[in-house]
Amino acid sequence: MTDLTSAGGALRRRPKQRAGLAGALPVFFIGLFFIYVLAFLGGPALSILFQAFRSSTGHFTTQYVDQLFGHYYAKTYATTAALSAVTALIGVVAGLLTAYQIQRQSTPGWLRNAVNSFSGVAANFAGIPLAFAFISTLGTQGMLTLWLKAAGIDIYGAGFSLFSFWGLVLTYLYFQIPLMVIIITPALQGMRREWREAAMGLGGNGWHYWRHVGIPILTPSVLASFILLFGNAFASYATPYALTSGLVPLVPIEIGNLMSGNVIADPQLGNALSLGMIVVMGAAMTLYTLLQRWTGRWQKR
Amino acid sequence: MARLEIRDVNKSYGVQHVLRDAGLQFIEGELVTLLGPSGCGKTTLLRIIAGLETADSGAVLLDGTDITPMPPNKRNMGMVFQAYSLFPNMSAADNVAFGLHVRGAEKGGRQHRVGELLDMVGLSAFAQKYPHQLSGGQQQRVALARALAIRPDLLLLDEPLSALDARVRVQLRDEIRRIHEETGVTTIFVTHDQEEALSISDRVAVMNRGQIDQFDSPHAIYQRPATPFVAGFIGVSSCLSATVVEAGMVRVEAETFAAPAARGLAAGTAVSIYLRPEDVRLRATAGAPQPTAGRRGTVRTHTFMGALTRVTVRLANGSDIFADLATPEAGDFPAGAEIAVDWNADRAQVLPAAREG
Amino acid sequence: MAEAIAFPPGADVAPPAPPAPAGRGRRRPNVMSVIWIIIVATFFLLPLLGTAVFSLWAGGDRYNLTNYAALVKTPEVWASLWLSVQLAVYTVVISLTLLIPTVLFVRLRAPWLRPVLEVISVMPFVIPPIALIQGLTGLYSVPDAPLAMPIWFVSRPEFMVIGYVILSLPYSYRALDVGISALDVSTLTQAALSLGASWAQIFTRVIIPNLRTAILGATLLTFAIVLGEFVFANILLFNTFAVYINYIGQVNGTEAAALSLFSFFVTWLGMLGILAGGGRGQVRTGGVG
Numbered sequence: 001m002t003d004l005t006s007a008g009g010a011l012r013r014r015p016k017q018r019a020g021l022a023g024a025l026p027v028f029f030i031g032l033f034f035i036y037v038l039a040f041l042g043g044p045a046l047s048i049l050f051q052a053f054r055s056s057t058g059h060f061t062t063q064y065v066d067q068l069f070g071h072y073y074a075k076t077y078a079t080t081a082a083l084s085a086v087t088a089l090i091g092v093v094a095g096l097l098t099a100y101q102i103q104r105q106s107t108p109g110w111l112r113n114a115v116n117s118f119s120g121v122a123a124n125f126a127g128i129p130l131a132f133a134f135i136s137t138l139g140t141q142g143m144l145t146l147w148l149k150a151a152g153i154d155i156y157g158a159g160f161s162l163f164s165f166w167g168l169v170l171t172y173l174y175f176q177i178p179l180m181v182i183i184i185t186p187a188l189q190g191m192r193r194e195w196r197e198a199a200m201g202l203g204g205n206g207w208h209y210w211r212h213v214g215i216p217i218l219t220p221s222v223l224a225s226f227i228l229l230f231g232n233a234f235a236s237y238a239t240p241y242a243l244t245s246g247l248v249p250l251v252p253i254e255i256g257n258l259m260s261g262n263v264i265a266d267p268q269l270g271n272a273l274s275l276g277m278i279v280v281m282g283a284a285m286t287l288y289t290l291l292q293r294w295t296g297r298w299q300k301r
Numbered sequence: 302m303a304r305l306e307i308r309d310v311n312k313s314y315g316v317q318h319v320l321r322d323a324g325l326q327f328i329e330g331e332l333v334t335l336l337g338p339s340g341c342g343k344t345t346l347l348r349i350i351a352g353l354e355t356a357d358s359g360a361v362l363l364d365g366t367d368i369t370p371m372p373p374n375k376r377n378m379g380m381v382f383q384a385y386s387l388f389p390n391m392s393a394a395d396n397v398a399f400g401l402h403v404r405g406a407e408k409g410g411r412q413h414r415v416g417e418l419l420d421m422v423g424l425s426a427f428a429q430k431y432p433h434q435l436s437g438g439q440q441q442r443v444a445l446a447r448a449l450a451i452r453p454d455l456l457l458l459d460e461p462l463s464a465l466d467a468r469v470r471v472q473l474r475d476e477i478r479r480i481h482e483e484t485g486v487t488t489i490f491v492t493h494d495q496e497e498a499l500s501i502s503d504r505v506a507v508m509n510r511g512q513i514d515q516f517d518s519p520h521a522i523y524q525r526p527a528t529p530f531v532a533g534f535i536g537v538s539s540c541l542s543a544t545v546v547e548a549g550m551v552r553v554e555a556e557t558f559a560a561p562a563a564r565g566l567a568a569g570t571a572v573s574i575y576l577r578p579e580d581v582r583l584r585a586t587a588g589a590p591q592p593t594a595g596r597r598g599t600v601r602t603h604t605f606m607g608a609l610t611r612v613t614v615r616l617a618n619g620s621d622i623f624a625d626l627a628t629p630e631a632g633d634f635p636a637g638a639e640i641a642v643d644w645n646a647d648r649a650q651v652l653p654a655a656r657e658g
Numbered sequence: 659m660a661e662a663i664a665f666p667p668g669a670d671v672a673p674p675a676p677p678a679p680a681g682r683g684r685r686r687p688n689v690m691s692v693i694w695i696i697i698v699a700t701f702f703l704l705p706l707l708g709t710a711v712f713s714l715w716a717g718g719d720r721y722n723l724t725n726y727a728a729l730v731k732t733p734e735v736w737a738s739l740w741l742s743v744q745l746a747v748y749t750v751v752i753s754l755t756l757l758i759p760t761v762l763f764v765r766l767r768a769p770w771l772r773p774v775l776e777v778i779s780v781m782p783f784v785i786p787p788i789a790l791i792q793g794l795t796g797l798y799s800v801p802d803a804p805l806a807m808p809i810w811f812v813s814r815p816e817f818m819v820i821g822y823v824i825l826s827l828p829y830s831y832r833a834l835d836v837g838i839s840a841l842d843v844s845t846l847t848q849a850a851l852s853l854g855a856s857w858a859q860i861f862t863r864v865i866i867p868n869l870r871t872a873i874l875g876a877t878l879l880t881f882a883i884v885l886g887e888f889v890f891a892n893i894l895l896f897n898t899f900a901v902y903i904n905y906i907g908q909v910n911g912t913e914a915a916a917l918s919l920f921s922f923f924v925t926w927l928g929m930l931g932i933l934a935g936g937g938r939g940q941v942r943t944g945g946v947g
Contacts, residue, residue, distance in 0.1 A: 030771070041824050048792060129921035132915055141911070144704060174702070197373070252786065274789035
């Protein structure tokens, strides 16, 4: 602004007006953004919190939140957590291995590019289309199921079902592994060649390098990735909805059922379930942030 | 301490020939610099010595033993990289201890040695700091201590100063020289900075396009460059095209000069005469006998460098020649002045004319 | 973070990989790596292959384009796709209008607010879509809602746009923030001011053109999110594209396969757009810096 106010005397008034307007604009737009976020993100969160603790007569109650710890909903949370943990664990290991192979010098560039861009697509290819892709392939009438049957292998006869817990695991891996590849690749690229070479030059072997340098440096990123994948699976709605139609009890599906009015129930219960979910996701996000910070301290120079 | 020999090393990446028949013999305990522009193969050569790259052909010998097939972790060479080579998850002390640790040195001795080395690089107070808490210069000192901790046969420094600020660079350069004198370890230092190379080394190997153009003391490299590339790369030279007329005599245009350096060359050879700016003298033409065309010129510009001023003179034949004069003296030759140029014939270097390009 | 958009590597400002060394013995890929890559490739390509074959199946041993032809002739396909596209356009417009000035002014005038924005931008992960739609309806649209909005609005699909803006916030914010970080906005602004430009001119002539790729990225990501969004529409019973695929899936598996494959390629196109945009952006910021 000093540039403008130092202009000639005749112009002095207009720049001042402009400075006033320019001062108001940021306040206006930033304010608008915050109002939007408060109204449509903060408000709903508070609404969930209040309704979860409000009886139908408008008094404070813990009966709905208590139900979360009852047999049925505790099992729902446990199943959701188990599904998330299993897919996150396999996703982390398989994604890390894949990303590591891809980052190696021996990997041809075209393969690296193909995997990177495919990961971007597959990590986002979730929901309804993914469910139908797996149904088309591994459903009771899926192409692979039929081919294997023709070859004498009856996977459904052997106890496999795409619409079970392990079927969901398999389907979730289709977006969990690529997501891991995407989030761990920068960490792997940050592993400087000099570290390995310095370790070699100082007389260490591959084991020494990984034991003292590689694994300690990657650990926080890997843990953080695990948490992100866990949260990613925990909140998934569309994929299990289309696949299992409620056969496997999962928190987001239960909330959806309570809301879309299939079951006549108190809306408060749905809010209590959502509250539980927000607590889980909030904890995951906090842990993730802390781990990121732990990683970050080595990146600072 | 060890004697290193490199024999006819070749290396190419695809069609790019990075090293051509590179050969060097090192004297025990000396500090040698591999100097050259980027892409000349100096870092590749260092990495081949360290075992981090494999040569296509040729051999690396340590105390007469061929170590070409030996993996890097068996070579006992300490290496310092350009930057960021410290293990970020370890304190300075743990970084220095790493090599001793993997060798299974017992804890007491390890701690003693770590203390000794951090003391040598002046970082005793920073033993427990992590790399990200250290400045660039401090990081390189720790890297130096880490490389020396294992009592290496060879110390390899890959442009260790190039990522640092100018002031820190000079400071650490002097320190490397001091540490080299203290430890006496044979050291190979890679740099593209000629000032660094000339000031720190016992001998300098100037590299150009994968070949070693000259391997000699800093003085010799500066005063008697062996190839046109070395003459052009090291310091500032003015170059005049000439032809040898007879032993020790060359002709520029129509005039013949003494040039003792041309003694070995056959008459008729096209040569270039290289003149260091400090060897060039200027004379006012007024009152003096009329100089010949080859030595007449016009002052074009003055570049003030403090005690000295570099005067650029355009000769009558169109080529430029530089003269470094004491600043007060340079005032006698203002821009535009017609002057005569002279030089110390004994110090002019004569080389076969530079190939085009 | 469920079923949401993740940035492909390369769309991000990642540190450049170290120059390729020819490490000893690392030129040849080892057998284990090759086997692993083959396993992973099989896992990821089989469902696509299965879907492709299934989508061409026309009963018995016949394979042809019948399913695709039938879909093209179904008005509901187009209607649901058109609805999703409309919602996506509204979401993009509102998101960009809210975010571009905010991100820019926070950078210029209130840098201390940046950490707050960072936290807000990850909040949609903490409050997942299913919880968000519950909170939104509980607060604004159920009959006895505390802040009930007019019924004509909440009964229209456009009501969901309010939430879509929040759902896409992490991605649109990040895309714009990365774009603005690559510019030295305050120097650019000072330079423009010293040349006598007004704020409107700075915005339209300097900032927006330099943010083109970031805006393109934010737009494509938001578009992809809204096109694939299922939670809101399924709960509120609006017939968007994803809801329609699910419906078709209950009736006709082969047509659902065809639509799924179509979705996959739409996602791919979107990602290619982001990658290409990101690449150009980097080249240009390289020129500026």
